[in-house]
Amino acid sequence: MASTMTRIEAKPARRAAGSSASASKARIPIYQTLLIAGILIVWEVLVRTGVAPVYLYGQPSGILQKLVALTASGELFTHAGATAFEAILGFVVGTTLGSVTGLALWLSETVARVLRPIIVAINGVPKIALAPLVVVWFGVDIGAKVAIAASLTFIVALISVYQGTQEVDPDLVKLMRSLGARRLTIWRKVIVPGASPWILATMRLNIGFAMIGAVVGEYISAKVGLGYFIYNAGALYDLNSVFVGIFCLMVMALVLDFLLVKVEARFKW
Amino acid sequence: MVKIRKEVVLEARDVSMTFNQGTEREVNVFRGINFELHAGEILAIIGPSGCGKSTLFNIIAGLLAPTAGAVHVGGEVVDGARGHVGYMLQKDLLLPWRTVMENVTLGLEVRGTDPALAKERAAGLIRSYGLAGFEEAKPSSLSGGMRQRVAFMRTLALDPKVILLDEPFSALDFQTRLVLQGDVKRIIRDRNKSAILVTHDIGEAIAMADRVLVLSHRPSTVKSIYPIDLGVEGDDPIALRRSSKFNEHFDVIWSDLDIQVSATA
Numbered sequence: 001m002a003s004t005m006t007r008i009e010a011k012p013a014r015r016a017a018g019s020s021a022s023a024s025k026a027r028i029p030i031y032q033t034l035l036i037a038g039i040l041i042v043w044e045v046l047v048r049t050g051v052a053p054v055y056l057y058g059q060p061s062g063i064l065q066k067l068v069a070l071t072a073s074g075e076l077f078t079h080a081g082a083t084a085f086e087a088i089l090g091f092v093v094g095t096t097l098g099s100v101t102g103l104a105l106w107l108s109e110t111v112a113r114v115l116r117p118i119i120v121a122i123n124g125v126p127k128i129a130l131a132p133l134v135v136v137w138f139g140v141d142i143g144a145k146v147a148i149a150a151s152l153t154f155i156v157a158l159i160s161v162y163q164g165t166q167e168v169d170p171d172l173v174k175l176m177r178s179l180g181a182r183r184l185t186i187w188r189k190v191i192v193p194g195a196s197p198w199i200l201a202t203m204r205l206n207i208g209f210a211m212i213g214a215v216v217g218e219y220i221s222a223k224v225g226l227g228y229f230i231y232n233a234g235a236l237y238d239l240n241s242v243f244v245g246i247f248c249l250m251v252m253a254l255v256l257d258f259l260l261v262k263v264e265a266r267f268k269w
Numbered sequence: 270m271v272k273i274r275k276e277v278v279l280e281a282r283d284v285s286m287t288f289n290q291g292t293e294r295e296v297n298v299f300r301g302i303n304f305e306l307h308a309g310e311i312l313a314i315i316g317p318s319g320c321g322k323s324t325l326f327n328i329i330a331g332l333l334a335p336t337a338g339a340v341h342v343g344g345e346v347v348d349g350a351r352g353h354v355g356y357m358l359q360k361d362l363l364l365p366w367r368t369v370m371e372n373v374t375l376g377l378e379v380r381g382t383d384p385a386l387a388k389e390r391a392a393g394l395i396r397s398y399g400l401a402g403f404e405e406a407k408p409s410s411l412s413g414g415m416r417q418r419v420a421f422m423r424t425l426a427l428d429p430k431v432i433l434l435d436e437p438f439s440a441l442d443f444q445t446r447l448v449l450q451g452d453v454k455r456i457i458r459d460r461n462k463s464a465i466l467v468t469h470d471i472g473e474a475i476a477m478a479d480r481v482l483v484l485s486h487r488p489s490t491v492k493s494i495y496p497i498d499l500g501v502e503g504d505d506p507i508a509l510r511r512s513s514k515f516n517e518h519f520d521v522i523w524s525d526l527d528i529q530v531s532a533t534a
Binding site: 169172173174175176177178179180181185188189193194196 | 349356364366380427
């Protein structure tokens with residue numbers, strides 16, 4: 001009863017404080033638009049007046065034209081589709097295997113201790129250094145890009161989900177033990193659900209890593225994909241196309257992140 | 270109160286505990302602890318901080334093996350965690366992704382009880398002890414007192430012989446603490462359970478327990494055991510505290526605890 005009353009009393013005060021905060025919050029998109037527009041205008045002016053050469057910096061109006069042309073021809077969708085496919089497939093494979101392994105490592109402290117230095121070493125290797133191996137094992141087709149994306153996301157998921165299992169309150173484990181629960185039961189009922197916020201956090205990180213993996217794979221060798229498109233355009237000093245490709249990657253990252261936030265919201269407790 | 274024959278449900282015999290034995294970090298927590306818990310009794314254990322009260326509980330629950338001696342529950346030596354005791358801690362330890370109902374049935378689930386039966390038993394507890402209507406609520410939407418109530422029901426659902434209460438009220442505000450002390454005492458009495466309560470709070474020990482066991486400084490031994498008689502029937506925490514005998518008990522136990530209040534502490 002007491003808590004209901006304080007809650008009711010607290011409400012108007014909170015709303016009053018919130019309204020001025022939300023008013024300034026509403027202006028944030030305006031500021032963001034102004035900032036971006038300002039940068040684009042300065043950029044365009046610098047190129048038009050000849051201060052910055054277009055073959056080194058590109059040009060906003062030129063980028064827009066390229067974007068429209070590449071969209072109309074459908075070329076951009078072919079590249080974006082290939083990259084998205086590789087990234088998502090690599091993400092799903094790597095994150096799933098990594099999360100499951102990270103969770104499973106909780107079951108045996110011995111195995112976890114044995115593997116720890118190996119995991120740290122693998123994590124420390126820049127994945128681009130594995131490119132020759134990946135090409136030998138998976139060829140230069142889509143498999144190689146998926147493999148790079150999967151290996152990147154696997155190790156990130158493994159490390160952070162294992163960390164998540166270690167963060168579960170030890171008293172919860174103690175409680176389960178006092179109830180007579182076996183290790184596997186504790187794992188199923190407490191560790192896996194308890195570490196699930198880390199799985200979701202890892203997923204958001206890994207979307208970025210999966211895209212890095214796919215694009216890096218395309219840089220190495222490819223016939224299609226945004227990485228290939230950007231790399232090629234750069235080699236030809238077609239900076240406007242490079243920016244179109246980068247812009248496209250940004251949009252893709254935002255869309256995928258947005259979808260994950262939606263997923264995350266459904267799992268909140 | 271008619272107690273003709275005191276049946277012993279739990280017995281500690283010469284229990285000693287030393288951590289890191291044989292190393293330079295050796296800590297002798299307690300030695301030669303002896304006591305009995307009778308059926309239907311609430312025994313409070315108090316002692317200076319660091320006297321190993323929680324360690325003693327871990328031994329009783331079978332989570333730790335003592336260096337020497339043994340704990341017997343229902344005549345059998347405790348040699349591992351078997352769910353023979355119900356454990357309630359300062360933290361409610363409710364699983365946040367489970368509803369109230371699912372939290373109460375947790376222990377039964379672990380034990381492999383038929384889900385329908387488990388649910389029925391949990392529903393009975395929830396209804397009897399004032400949480401009807403909250404069966405499907407998540408712990409995050411409950412107050413601290415309600416959460417601790419759910420934790421207590423989770424303990425009761427297993428119908429343990431002995432209930433271990435490890436400072437279960439210390440995280441609650443004073444009013445909620447008093448109410449919960451009264452409720453828990455009443456429920457333990459109604460269901461004819463035996464319980465051991467570990468607490469720092471002398472008042473809580475006197476108000477809830479039939480006997481208060483005082484531990485000494487480390488390495489702890491049983492210093493004394495005081496039977497509590499307040500001359501007041503019932504479990505109303507305020508009435509119990511108003512009893513003239515309450516303060517007498519308090520003073521005796523306080524001086525026995527030998528807590529040094531000094532500037533250097």
